[in-house]
Each structure stands twice: as structure tokens, then as C-alpha cells.
């Protein structure tokens with residue numbers, strides 16, 4: 001849908017921007033970007049948006065009614081902000097899923113309850129649960145060394161801490177492939193130590209997947225203290241038995257959607273600067289850090305640019321992706337569905353690592369010495385943002401379009417506490433600090449605005 005431009009209310013910008021607005025004919029893109037950044041920090045618009053989303057909608061599991069309500073909420077919000085074009089693109093997600101009961105306990109030799117949560121996409125146990133001896137491995141590699149059939153009838157438990165290999169190893173090798181690899185060796189269920197850096201008695205969920213030719217077994221994550229307790233028990237006793245009850249429902253094919261909103265460029269409307277975040281979240285908390293904060297950051301950046309008296313030269317496109325958590329389904333759909341116009345995407349970046357602050361600017365493009373990049377780097381310096389050394393794909397949902405040649409900038413955020421909260425019931429709004437999220441909104445608005453105003457014909461070879 002389209003909306004007429006709102007009348008300019010320069011006074012709403014505060015003194016710095018009002019002065020620049022009054023003389024906008026002579027204001028440089030750099031000075032306007034600095035004023036936008038100041039505005040992002042003086043207001044708490046990003047936090048306000050994250051607050052409304054997590055309060056009015058709550059958790060937003062992929063393919064759920066809640067995720068759909070969040071999409072409608074976002075359309076309405078973009079409309080209130082006066083974006084020029086707003087639309088939704090729906091797509092199918094094959095593995096719809098809904099959490100059920102989830103309990104576990106040690107039944108022998110020393111009965112005690114365990115804190116667990118089902119991995120997203122897990123199959124259920126029988127309603128009465130399963131009770132079996134465990135086979136505990138301190139690393140995933142130790143489990144993978146076991147021959148087929150060696151875990152027959154057992155519950156496989158992997159207690160590898162996240163510190164070894166970081167998140168990608170845990171999420172990929174353990175959470176995603178662990179259940180099928182355990183089943184291949186005969187296990188009847190799979191438990192893993194949560195992929196998290198906290199010591200709270202709270203479990204971290206996250207998506208798992210099953211290999212087609214192998215029996216699908218129930219899979220859950222243990223809280224870190226419970227995984228450590230099983231480590232100690234296994235050092236003292238030869239045989240430990242666990243009872244596990246998981247009753248999630250598989251819902252078959254469900255629908256998710258990306259929400260897209262644009263400020264039409266005044267000089268190069270066909271050229272797109274894309275800011276992304278994902279609207280879906282896991283179901284245990286309210287998805288404040290992952291990724292309500294990101295939604296707040298990019299929507300705030302867009303709204304601040306929308307409120308300028310003169311529209312940006314290029315089109316600013318905000319994409320709130322659906323179904324990221326179960327395998328970047330919305331990001332892949334966007335890259336496929338918009339394949340024809342990807343060549344017009346000047347640059348893309350995503351906020352999906354919590355609230356910030358942004359610490360590094362990493363780039364994923366060929367001509368890294370482009371003067372536009374130097375200008376953006378310089379504009380980010382007052383926020384304490386340094387040039388990063390790693391190559392960036394722009395963020396999880398940007399990855400698929402980046403793989404097809406879209407240049408990316410990665411505004412890399414501080415994640416010191418991110419994996420304490422990530423995918424848990426503790427991912428709630430109270431964890432967001434205004435100063436941190438405001439700095440991030442400032443970094444994103446600077447990057448988007450300067451990319452829309454300056455040079456920037458950086459193409460990369462797919």
C-alpha cells in the first residue's frame with residue numbers, strides 16, 4: 001500500500017537537525033547522517049518499537065498465528081510512519097511445529113529432576129515418555145567415533161560446552177545433526193548441553209533437523225547446571241537412567257511471511273539500500289534480544305530517514321524476515337523471489353545479534369576501498385565503531401542474497417551477554433538497555449543514509 005508524504009514537522013527533530021533542515025539545501029550527507037545519529041540517541045525509538053512488539057505480540061514462533069499478528073502489527077506501524085510502499089510476501093514452511101509438555105528426570109541411581117527444553121522441530125516421545133540408560137559423551141566427536149548400533153536403546157547425551165568451537169559448532173554439529181547421528185548409532189533420544197554461556201538453570205532451544213533416511217528421535221537441550229550434574233554423575237556411577245517426556249506437535253506445512261516497507265528514492269528509485277531483521281522468535285521468551293531489538297533498530301533507522309524533509313536519493317527498503325529460526329526460510333525466499341532485482345541492491349545489512357552496541361564495521365564486497373565506505377567508516381567513528389577485519393555476509397537473512405552477489409555490510413555487535421539469553425525464557429524486554437540499542441540504531445541509520453546518498457556502485461561477483 002502507498003501513503004502520501006506526511007507534512008514536515010522540523011521541530012520534532014530537535015535543535016541540531018532543525019537547524020540543518022532549515023538549511024538542507026546546503027547540508028552535506030555527512031552532516032545529515034550525524035544529525036540522524038544524534039536523533040537516534042536522543043530518542044529511544046528503537047527501544048519503543050521493541051517494547052511494543054514484545055508486549056503487544058509476545059513470542060512469534062515461525063508459522064504461528066503470533067508470527068502473523070506480528071507481521072500485521074509491522075505493516076500497521078510502517079503505515080503510521082508514512083513509508084511509501086508496504087507489503088507482505090508469504091511462503092510455505094514445511095516443518096510447522098508447536099511445543100508441548102517437556103519434563104525429564106534422573107530415575108536412578110539418585111532420582112532428581114532435570115531442566116530441559118525441546119529443540120525446535122523435535123518429534124515427541126510417546127505420551128507416557130521413555131525411560132532408558134544414558135550414554136554420555138563430553139564432546140560430539142566422542143559420540144561420532146562410536147560404531148553404528150553401539151547406542152542401541154539408550155538416550156545419547158552430549159555435554160560439550162559452548163566455549164569449544166563457539167556457537168556455530170554447537171548449533172551446527174550438535175544441535176542440528178546430533179539427533180540423527182545419535183539415532184544412526186541406535187539411540188532412542190538425544191539430549192545436549194544448551195548452547196549458552198550462562199550458568200542459569202534454564203535451557204536454550206534452537207532448531208534441529210533430521211536426516212531423511214534415519215529414524216527421527218526426540219531431542220532436547222539441558223540447562224548448563226543440569227548437564228554438569230550429569231557429567232558428575234557419570235564420573236561416579238556406571239549406569240544412569242533418565243525419564244524423558246516431550247509432547248510437541250508437528251503441524252506439517254505452515255505459512256510464514258516477510259514484511260517489506262520502502263521509502264522511495266528521489267533520484268535513483270530503482271536502486272535499493274536494504275536493512276533487515278527477523279520478526280519471528282523462539283517461543284520461550286518474548287524474543288526481545290533475538291530479534292525484537294533488531295526489528296526496533298532497523299525500523300527506527302527507517303523512520304528517522306522517512307522524517308527527513310527531503311527523501312533519500314536511493315530507495316531504502318526495510319525487510320522484516322519470517323521463519324529465520326528454523327533455517328533462514330524467509331531470507332532464502334527473498335533471495336529467490338527477488339532474484340531479478342538483486343543486481344539493483346546497492347548494499348544490504350541486518351541487525352540480528354542483540355541490542356549492541358555496534359563495535360565493528362565488516363564488509364562483504366569487492367572494492368573495499370570505495371570512497372563511500374571510507375565516508376561511512378568515518379561517520380561511525382564517533383560511536384566508537386572500528387573497522388573490522390572479518391568478511392561479512394551482512395547477517396543470517398542477508399546471507400542468501402549475498403551469496404547471489406548483493407554487497408553486504410556487517411555492523412557487528414557486542415555479544416558478551418547475547419548467548420546468556422539466546423533462545424531462552426529469559427529473552428525478555430528488561431534485558432535491553434536504552435544506551436546500547438540507541439547506539440545501534442544510530443549506526444544503522446548512518447550506514448543506510450550514507451549508502452543511499454553517496455557513490456556506491458560496488459558490485460561483487462557471485
Ligand SMILES: [Zn+2]
Nearest residue numbers: 278290291352
Ligand atoms: Zn536471530
